[in-house]
Amino acid sequence: MTFLEFLYGTAPGRVLLKPLTAPALSHLAGRILDHPVSKILIPGFVSRNHIPMEEYQETSYHSFNDFFCRKIKPSLRPIDPSPEHLIAPCDGLLSVYPISQDLVIPVKQSRYTISSLLRNSALAKKFEGGYCMVFRLCVDHYHRYCYPDDAVRSAEVKIPGVYHTVRPVALEALPVFLENTREYCLLRTRHFKTIVQMEVGAMLVGRICNPPSARQVRRGQEKGFFQYGGSTIILLVQKDQVHMSGMYRAAREVPVHMGQEIACTCK
Numbered sequence: 220m221t222f223l224e225f226l227y228g229t230a231p232g233r234v235l236l237k238p239l240t241a242p243a244l245s246h247l248a249g250r251i252l253d254h255p256v257s258k259i260l261i262p263g264f265v266s267r268n269h270i271p272m273e274e275y276q277e278t279s280y281h282s283f284n285d286f287f288c289r290k291i292k293p294s295l296r297p298i299d300p301s302p303e304h305l306i307a308p309c310d311g312l313l314s315v316y317p318i319s320q321d322l323v324i325p326v327k328q329s330r331y332t333i334s335s336l337l338r339n340s341a342l343a344k345k346f347e348g349g350y351c352m353v354f355r356l357c358v359d360h361y362h363r364y365c366y367p368d369d370a371v372r373s374a375e376v377k378i379p380g381v382y383h384t385v386r387p388v389a390l391e392a393l394p395v396f397l398e399n400t401r402e403y404c405l406l407r408t409r410h411f412k413t414i415v416q417m418e419v420g421a422m423l424v425g426r427i428c429n430p431p432s433a434r435q436v437r438r439g440q441e442k443g444f445f446q447y448g449g450s451t452i453i454l455l456v457q458k459d460q461v462h463m464s465g466m467y468r469a470a471r472e473v474p475v476h477m478g479q480e481i482a483c484t485c486k
Contacts (some may be wrong), residue, residue, distance in 0.1 A: 252447050257283035288428070288444040291361050295377040298365075300438035302410055304480040305461050306438065307363035311354035311450050311474035311479065315463055318349050318455070334456065336417070337403070338378060345413060348458035352481070355472065356450045363368045363444040364452055365477055367414065370406035371402045375429055379403040400428055403453075406436075410484055415455035421448050439478060459485050 251257060253447060260283045264270060273294050280286040288454035299306050307313065321332040321343055333351070366372075378401050403417035418427045427450075429443035436442075461482035466473055475481060 231297075252283040252287070255282055258286070259352040259391050261286050261339045264358075270359060283425050284446045287447050288362055290363065296361070298478040301480070301483075302368075303484045305411055305456070305482040305484070306365075306367050306414060307354065307475040307477055307479050307481050308367045308454065309354050309356060309477050310361040310443070311356045311452065311475060313467060314355075314473045315467045316351045316352055316353070318346050321347065325450075336453070337376075338367050342405075342415075346415070346455045346457055349481075350454075350461065350463065352454040352455045352456065352467075354452040354475070356445065356452070358448065361477065362446075362450070362479075363441055364418070365439050365441050367416070367454065368405065368406070368408040368410055368438050370414070370436050371434050372407075372432065372436050373405040375402050375404050400427070402429065405430075411460045414457075415453070416423075416442070417453040417455075418443065418445070419451040419453065420445075421450045456482075461485060 258280060261280065262305050262371055263269070264283070267443070272289055276290045278289070280289070296310075318333055321334055326363050332343070333346055334340040337343055341356075360401075400420040403419055406414045406416055409412055418429065420427050425445045427443065428446060463482050467481060
């Protein structure tokens with residue numbers, strides 16, 4: 220039994236969950252990983268997680284968090300140029316779920332609704348019959364993310380919460396996305412009507428970093444980045460806006476890279 224299986228699958232473990240998922244612990248971890256002394260953690264992290272450092276821009280890092288949100292060489296994340304293609308906003312493991320009667324994401328016994336995810340029933344109704352796309356980022360993934368289409372964006376909506384891990388063991392036990400800290404904006408896109416782009420924090424992730432942005436944004440333009448830990452990005456797409464290829468419709472995780480085509484317009 221792993222430590223996470225103990226935490227999420229046993230009664231004694233669940234007693235420990237409350238302090239481990241509290242925002243204060245993640246914020247403290249974030250401050251520690253911001254300190255210059257945290258640079259000593261970088262070589263071991265690179266070795267354990269087989270990070271291909273030759274793929275990233277050469278620079279010096281001021282802290283572990285500075286390293287964690289490192290920038291990849293642009294040539295390695297080209298943006299699909301076709302306006303008819305919806306692109307992945309990030310690297311990660313993508314699973315796609317249809318939205319039916321507000322219900323989404325049956326992860327074994329864990330289910331939840333779009334209205335609970337957004338805390339907005341009226342907005343949730345706009346996505347009835349559409350898709351919920353979940354991009355799960357692990358610690359070895361690239362942790363910067365972009366906009367999936369040209370759009371006019373709203374202000375960020377921030378929903379405070381705790382910091383569960385987003386690994387499958389937790390998703391199977393609890394409605395993690397409803398409890399974790401998250402924020403989202405509405406994108407009135409050029410080719411796919413309105414999309415919700417949501418960032419979800421995870422255990423030991425102290426910050427979702429979305430710098431201020433102009434209302435008009437471009438496809439492939441950087442939206443923000445996560446600091447240390449695994450994390451998740453969720454896209455909500457309205458009914459009859461995209462056609463998903465078969466490989467993305469089986470509610471299983473498929474590796475994707477930021478900028479690659481994941482769906483095409485139905486028009």
